[in-house]
Amino acid sequence: MVLLVIYLFFVILAGRDCLVAGDSCSSDETCSPRLRTLRQCVAGNGSMKLGPGARSQCANAVSALLSSPLHGCQCKRGMKKEKNCLSIYWSLHQSIIHGLNLVESYPYETVQRDYDYVRLASITADSDVGMTTVNRCLDAAKACNVDDLCQKLRTEYVSACIKPTAKSGLCNRPKCNKALRRFFDRVPADYTHELLFCPCTDTACAERRRQTIVPSCSYESVEKPNCITQMRICNADYVCRSRLAQFQYDCEPSKTSANGCKQGNFGACLLAYTGLIGSTITPNYVDNSTSSVAPWCSCSASGSRREECDNFLGYFTDNICLRNALMTFGSESDQQPTPSQYSTTSHGSGENRSTTSPPETVETMRNFLDTIMPTQVCSFLIKARVHYSRFTWPYIQE
Structure with missing residues (x-):
């Protein structure tokens, strides 16, 4: 039972990883073409190159991808392939720059540990011996x-x-x-x-x-x-x-x-x-x-x-x-x-x-x-x- 819980925990975490979500989308025949369309929309004002109805195509692609694994995916700061992960995240979220209504915060996972008032309890064994002030x-x-x-x-x-x-x-x-x-x-x-x-x-x-x-x-x-x-x-x-x-x-x-x-x-x-x-x-x-x-x-x-x-x-x-x-x-x-x-x-x-x-x-x-x-x-x-x-x-x- 414990192993099952741990397994499910990591499955959930993996589902929020943009690299995993990107691979999943690319291998899906429905998701993949919509992701390609969206990348055209956000790459160097690419929506201009899509011709008549481009804005509608972009909006439809965003709407469809909001129900895909890409929506809600995040990256870890300093992770391996961080740039690749972030490029996937911004493919979806950069659409806001082109006037599409998509609320975002930032692409990194929330750090669970609260670093407020963190202090190093013991620097060295004798760090405070004979000291009247703290530097x-x-x-x-x-x-x-x-x-x-x-x-x-x-x-x-x-x-x-x-x-x-x-x-x-x-x-x-x-x-x-x-x-x-x-x-x-x-x-x-x-x-x-x-x-x-x-x-x-x-x-x-x-x-x-x-x-x-x-x-x-x-x-x-x-x-x-x-x-x-x-x-x-x-x-x-x-x-x-x-x-x-x-x-x-x-x-x-x-x-x-x-x-x-x-x-x-x-x-x-x-x-x-x-x-x-x-x-x-x-x-x-x-x-x-x-x-x-x-x-x-x-x-x-x-x-x-x-x-x-x-x-x-x-x-x-x-x-x-x-x-x-x-x-x-x-x-x-x-x-x-x-x-x-x-x-x-x-x-x-x-x-x-x-x-x-x-x-x-x-x-x-x-x-x-x-x-x-x-x-x-x-x-x-x-x-x-x-x-x-x-x-x-x-x-x-x-």
């Missing part, structure tokens, strides 16, 4: 170092993000971002959230926290690109579009919600936020003097789309849900703040995103690397002869 950022680094998966993937992305290419002398941004996505997708949020959202009370700590995702390689450029351009690039990529959809759903603000989040889950919001790291619209702390976050882009030259651009940027810079989630996680207390303690004021505009002074950046980046794997990272830097971007390493010698 959660340092403890988070220690915790990652003693966890095999966290240590391995963190060392991998740092190495990928600071190693210059032989041809240009610059870092390999695609490789860096791929390694970052791998880290945040595969390492439990217990570790990643503590590393990224730990509270800081001084600029040195805040700068080390800002350097967690190696901004000089993962997203920074001489000039900020326009947010509209970044959004267009993101929407053309199945993974980025899906991560953004998840973020906008889980971090949707609400003035009537007690905690400022329409979905009411801080943990889900922070998990969705980390899902954007390594994408075209990677968000990060704007400086080392506040806890404000934003993607590296500007709305200054948005023209007639300025309002759309401001709304996008405001999801990071003026979002009560995200702000309260960050504030609550960074609280020294594990207790949820009362509604009166939640922030109700707005962040400053993302246009004011500043950079830090090179001397402090050099020192804090060195300190940041020291917390990862001192011996291995130093060995790596010696071999690579790293002299990357504005960072220098004056104390590293053979």
Whole structure:
């Protein structure tokens, strides 16, 4: 009986997998032609190429597929063949872009575990012996170092993000971002959230926290690109579009919600936020003097789309849900703040995103690397002869 229940459980889960649903539809003589029609409808304004009655054909295909296994199917963040899974999901759900009435949220399965107020109960056996104060950022680094998966993937992305290419002398941004996505997708949020959202009370700590995702390689450029351009690039990529959809759903603000989040889950919001790291619209702390976050882009030259651009940027810079989630996680207390303690004021505009002074950046980046794997990272830097971007390493010698 128990085995039967387990079997049925996995059958139900498989039925919600878009890869399984896509295979099922493709092998069905009724479902397959409708899926092909729908893909024509959503591929580069393909409905225009279907000739007279195209809209009707598209609408009929959507209606028929709503009763197929494709409707309600989802993907897992970081899964194998994630892009293929998402392409199947968006074949059906992208039809909303062409004016067809289809309600959607985002393509990823809901994470059952609630990461609100997750704390690492014990970092190391003697982490609190003889200590009068708690440094959660340092403890988070220690915790990652003693966890095999966290240590391995963190060392991998740092190495990928600071190693210059032989041809240009610059870092390999695609490789860096791929390694970052791998880290945040595969390492439990217990570790990643503590590393990224730990509270800081001084600029040195805040700068080390800002350097967690190696901004000089993962997203920074001489000039900020326009947010509209970044959004267009993101929407053309199945993974980025899906991560953004998840973020906008889980971090949707609400003035009537007690905690400022329409979905009411801080943990889900922070998990969705980390899902954007390594994408075209990677968000990060704007400086080392506040806890404000934003993607590296500007709305200054948005023209007639300025309002759309401001709304996008405001999801990071003026979002009560995200702000309260960050504030609550960074609280020294594990207790949820009362509604009166939640922030109700707005962040400053993302246009004011500043950079830090090179001397402090050099020192804090060195300190940041020291917390990862001192011996291995130093060995790596010696071999690579790293002299990357504005960072220098004056104390590293053979």
